[in-house]
Amino acid sequence: MKRQIPLVLVLIFGLFMVIQYFIPHESSEWIYEYLLDWITIIGVFALVLGIWSLFKVNYDKISQRKPDRGYSLVLLISLFATMFFGFFAKVDGSWGLHFSTADGLQSYMYRHAYEYIIRPIQSTIFSLLAFFIASAAYRAFRARNVLASLLLAAALIVMLRFNPYLGPLGDYISEAANWLLNVPNLAAKRAIVIGIGLGMVATALKVILGIERSYMGKG
C-alpha cells in the first residue's frame, strides 16, 4: 500500500502520457490539458513545504538565539512583507487583502521589491561570476597538452572577438570566433543535446517501469 500504489500510479499515468501523444483526438488533448493543470496545482501545493521549511529553519535560529539570527529576521520580514504587498491592493475604492484578483501584483511596494531588490541583486550575483570564472580560467587554461591547448585557443579567440584594439586582425578574429561558435561548437552541442535527450528518455523509462524509485524516499 505504502509503496505499491505510487508505483502503479506512476506506471498508469506515465504510459498514458506516452500513448496520448500519438492519439490526435480531442478527448486525448482534453485529458492532456487537464493533467497538465493537475501537476501545476500539485506543484504549487508542494511549494508550501519549501516555504514552511525556510520559515522553520530561520524561526528556530531566532528562537534559539543563534549567532547571525538577525539575518534570519531580515529574511522572514522580507518574505512576509513581500507576500503581504502582493495581496494588498485597492479594489473598488477600498484597501484590503485580495486573493481572488491579481491587483496586488500591480501594487507599488510589490513592483518596487522586484525592481530595486530582486533585479539588482540577481544581476550582481551573475556578474560576480565574471571574477570567479576568471580565476577558474587561470587554473584550467594551462596548455599542458593538445586538448587543453585547443580549449585555450578556442576560448581566447571567442573572448577577443569584440576587442577594439586589435586593428585589422580584429576582423579575422571576429570571423574565426563566429565560425567556432557556429560550426565546431554547434557539432559539440548537437552531440551533447542528443545525449541529454536519450538520457532523459532512459531515466523516464526507468521511473515509469519502477526501476528508479528514489522519488519515494525511505520508509
Place this chain on the structure above:
Amino acid sequence: MDFETFLWTTFGAFCTLAIFSFLYKDNPFYKFAEHLMVGTATGYFSVLLWHNSLYPNLFAKLADGNWYMLWLNSSAPWYLIPGLLGLLMWTRFSKQYSWMSRWPMALYIGISAGLAIPLEMSNRVNKQLYAMMSDISWGNFFGSGLFDPISGLSQVIILVGAIAALAYFFFSKAHTGAFGGLAKFGIWILMIGFGASFGYTVMARISLFIERVQFLNRSWIQVAFDSSNTNHHSGYIIAFLVVAMAILAYIVREIVAHLKKSENIS
C-alpha cells in the same frame, strides 16, 4: 529622477555593492543582501504562483458557478482531485502519515516522465538528427572563405564532428583503430566547443558586470550630484553619502583590524 525613485535606486545600489563586497570576503553587508534576496524572491514568486497558477487553475474553476455539487458551484468539480492530492503533499509534516505524500508525488512524476519521453525524443533527439542530415551544399563547398559557417565544408564538419563526439561517449566498443580515431576527433571537437562556450560565457558575465557598474555610475552617483535635475536637493547627496560612509566605515574597520592583527603577530 524624483527623490523617492532616487531613494529606491540608492537601496538598489547598496544591494549591488553589498553583493560585490563578497569579492573581498563573506561579510555582514553580503549576508544582509543575501538573506534579503532569498526572503523577497520567495515571497515575490509565491504570490506570482498564487495569482497565475493556483487561483486560476484551481479555486476559480471550483467556484465559477456552472455546476452545483455539495458546497461547490463549479463547472469542473473533478479539480477537487488535484486539490486533495496537493493537500496530501502536506502530510510530509507528519511522521505517521508522510507516506501518503507519495501519491501526489507519484502522479506528478508519472505525468512528467510520460510527457518527457515523446517530447525529449521529438525536441532534442529527432530535431537535432534531422538538422544534421539536412542537405549539404556541395555547390558552395568552400563558401566565401575559410570561416564561412554556411559553406558545405562547415556543414560536413558539423555532421562528422557531431557523429565523432557521440562516438567518444560510446563506451560499448573499445576506442581503438578507426573507431578510436573517430572518438579522438570527437574529443577535439568537444574541447573546441567547450572552449568557445567558456569564452562566450566569460564575455556574457563581463557584459553583466559592465551593466552593474554603469547602473552605479549613471543611475546613482551621477544622479546624486546632478544639479541640472530640477528636483535636485541636498537629500540626494545625503542619501549617497550614507551608503558611501557605511561602506567606507567597514573598510576602515577591516584595515584597522588587519593592522592590529599584524602588530600582534610581530
